[in-house]
Every structure is written in structure tokens, then in C-alpha cells.
Amino acid sequence: MNNVYAYILLMAVVTYAIRALPLTLIRKEIKSTFIRSFLYYVPYATLAAMTFPAILSATDSRFSAIAGFAVALILAFYKKSLLTVAGCACAAAFLVELFIR
Amino acid sequence: MNIGKFSDFKEGVRDAVPIFLGYIAVSFAFGIESSKIGMTVVQSAMTSLLNVTSAGQFSALKIIHENGSFIELAVLQFIINLRYMLMSAALSQRLDPRLGTLHRLGISYGVTDEIFGVSVLKKGGLYPMYSYGLISLSVFGWVLGTVLGAIAGQIMPQRLISCLGLAIYGMFIAIIIPDTRENKNVRAVVVIAMVLSTIFAFAPFLNCISSGFRIIIITVLVAAGAAKVAPVREEENE
Numbered sequence: 001m002n003n004v005y006a007y008i009l010l011m012a013v014v015t016y017a018i019r020a021l022p023l024t025l026i027r028k029e030i031k032s033t034f035i036r037s038f039l040y041y042v043p044y045a046t047l048a049a050m051t052f053p054a055i056l057s058a059t060d061s062r063f064s065a066i067a068g069f070a071v072a073l074i075l076a077f078y079k080k081s082l083l084t085v086a087g088c089a090c091a092a093a094f095l096v097e098l099f100i101r
Numbered sequence: 102m103n104i105g106k107f108s109d110f111k112e113g114v115r116d117a118v119p120i121f122l123g124y125i126a127v128s129f130a131f132g133i134e135s136s137k138i139g140m141t142v143v144q145s146a147m148t149s150l151l152n153v154t155s156a157g158q159f160s161a162l163k164i165i166h167e168n169g170s171f172i173e174l175a176v177l178q179f180i181i182n183l184r185y186m187l188m189s190a191a192l193s194q195r196l197d198p199r200l201g202t203l204h205r206l207g208i209s210y211g212v213t214d215e216i217f218g219v220s221v222l223k224k225g226g227l228y229p230m231y232s233y234g235l236i237s238l239s240v241f242g243w244v245l246g247t248v249l250g251a252i253a254g255q256i257m258p259q260r261l262i263s264c265l266g267l268a269i270y271g272m273f274i275a276i277i278i279p280d281t282r283e284n285k286n287v288r289a290v291v292v293i294a295m296v297l298s299t300i301f302a303f304a305p306f307l308n309c310i311s312s313g314f315r316i317i318i319i320t321v322l323v324a325a326g327a328a329k330v331a332p333v334r335e336e337e338n339e
Contacts, residue, residue, distance in 0.1 A: 004140060004144050004165060005144070005147075006171070007161065007164070007165045007171075007174060008144065008147055008148050008151060008152075009151070010171055010174055010175060010178075011148075011152055011157065011158075011161050011174055011175075011178045012148075012151035012152050014175050014178040014179055014182070015152050015153075015154055015157055015178055015182050015185070016151075016209065016210065018178075018179065018182050018183065018185050018186050018189070019182075019185045019186075019189050019209040019210070019212040020189070020205070020206055020209035020210075021186070021189070022186050022187075022189035022190040022193060023189045023190075023192060023193045023196075023205045023206075023208060023209045023212075024202055024205045024206060024209070033332045033333070033334075034328050034329070034332065035328075036187075036333060037327070037328035037331070037332045037333040038324050038325055038327075038328040039183060039184060039186065039187040039324075040187070040328075040333045041286075041287070041290050041323070041324040041327040041328060041333075042180075042183050042184050042320060042324045043184045043214075043276070043277070044277050044280070044287050044290045044291050044294070044324075045290050045291075045294040045319060045320045045323040045324045045327070046156065046180070046181050046184075046294075046316060046320045047156060047273040047276060047277045048273075048277055048290070048291040048292075048294035048295045048298070049294045049295065049297065049298040049315070049316050049319040049320060049323075050156060050159075050160065050273060050298075050316055051270050051273045051274060051277075051295070052295040052298055052299060053295075053298060053299045053302050053303075054270070054298075055267065055270040058266040058267050058270055059263045059264055059266055059267060060259070060260070060263040061263075064263070064264065065267070068264070068267040068270075068271070069267075069270070069274075072267070072270065072271040072274040072275070073274060073278060075275070076274045076275045076277075076278035076279060077278055077279070077282065079279045080275070081119075081123070081275070082123045082127075082215075082272050082275045082276070083119075083122060083123045083126055084275075085271045085272065085274060085275035086123075086126055086127065086267075086268040086269075086271035086272045086275065087126065087268075087271075088271075089267045089268070089270070089271035089274075090264045090265055090267050090268055090271065091264075093263070093264040093267050094260070094261065094264040097260050097263065097264065098260075101260075
């Protein structure tokens, strides 16, 4: 925890470069189907890998985490908004924790 | 070259209201998590102001907490935020080709999933003034939520904090799951990534890999595999 500012600045520079380079440099469309496809799948693979199994230990109790996960899956499946899905997942976990303690 | 009027700025601010609300909720969770690993309120707020990237910031916390290597952090941010390149490239097609570099650099700052989504769907041309309005309120919500979370995270009851830890995962699920309904390739990518991630987390030897590199490895494997097996045609992309 010594170089927190160095970490923050490093990630800011990397993230900004990713955003700024295409907008300022690339004027032509990306032609490679492979690269386009790869970039298309990246967010799904990343977010899925980050979510599971980490979500199971996101709360203090595995039961509340599973409840929250289930509620989020169902609401997301029915295309509820980001705010609704995140909020209801938290609420479901909270209710379960109230119940089991 | 037309960069738009003040009315475009106001329109951007108005369109950013839903993003503002959503960002407060999600960055609130980030504020809590960052205070948990011992970051100060200023450090948390600075992270949000300079990065504006939910998945990137959350994943960075673990590396910062464990004093991970700079290379690991840089590579992880690059991989996780690689999608912004595609968005940025798509946005560049929506701008006036004569638009100067300075405005392009300004718009670049606010390329996030949500801001991109609203900008790219904007009817008519995309004016920098509109983007600036959109970015201003969105980032304000992002930083405000972070500060509130970092402060309140320390005084809120543990049971509530425990549950708010789910907010970010709820958001990730809300982003990826809807597309799994129509697109079976996306569905396969999500399921395979989750299965691999579980194997990496628990299997002997594999569980020695830090979570940062685990995500990088899985993302590259699964996304490259999917791109090879099921290349995306132009019309399927939208």
C-alpha cells in the first residue's frame, strides 16, 4: 500500500490511452474479422470470469450471496435496468441475512 | 467545424440523468471496497475521477491491496478496458472528420459502456458539446458515489456493507446476461468463462495464479476461441 498514487496514475494512463488512441488516430474502420470478433467477445468473457465464482464470496454468508446471484440472473434475463438488477440483488441478500441470523 | 451549442451541452446533461443515478449506486460500492483495503477518501475519489471504469477499478483494488506488480496492473487494465478501443473506434466514425485533436481527446475521457451507449445512439451528428454534457453529470455521479461510499462505508452497519458488495456483480450480470438470450455464442462465452474461472479458482496449482492474471488468461483464451469458432459478421454485431 506504499505506492497507491503510482498505481492510480498508471491505471489512469493505460485506460486513457486505450480510449484516446482510436479516437485520435484510427480514422478507418477495423477490417480484420478476427480482431473485431475478439473485441466483441472480450467484455462478456471478462465480466463473466470476474463475476463467477467471486460473487459467491461477495457477502458475509454464502446463502445471501447465492440469493443475490439468483435474483440478479432472473432480473437481468428479463432485461431490467442496471440499477434495478444491482439494487434488488443487494436487497435479496440483505433479506436472507436478516433471516438466517 | 461545428462543436455544438450550449443547448447541446444541456441536452447531454439531461440524457445523463439515468447514468448519474446508476453510477452513484455502483461507485458507492467501489467507495466501500476501496476504504476496506485502506485507501483514503481522496485516493478513492482520485481513482474514480481519473479512470471512470467500473470493472477496471474494482479489479485494480486487489492488486493495490496485495502490492502487486505494475506490469500486472497495466496488463489487467489493458485487457479489461480493451473494449473501449472498439467503442472509441466506433465513436470516431460518428464525429465530424474535421474535428480537432483537442476535442477528440476530451471525448475520449468519457468512453464508458453507458456513455458510449447513449452517444452512439444519438440522432444526427455527435457534437463535442453534447458529449461534454453527458460526461459531466455522469462523472460527477461516479465521483460523488465513490466519496459517499468511502465515507459511509466506515459508519454503515456490517450487514448492509456485506450486501452492497453484490452491487458491482449485479451490474456485471445486468450487462452480460441480456445478450445471452438472443446470441448463443455470447451465451457460450459467458458459461465457458465462468466454468474456467471456477476451475482456476479451486484446482490445485491453477489456484496459485493471482486473480488478475486469471481474468486476463481466461478472457484472452475464451474471446480468441470464440472469435475463431464464431466470427462476428457485421450485421450480427449490433
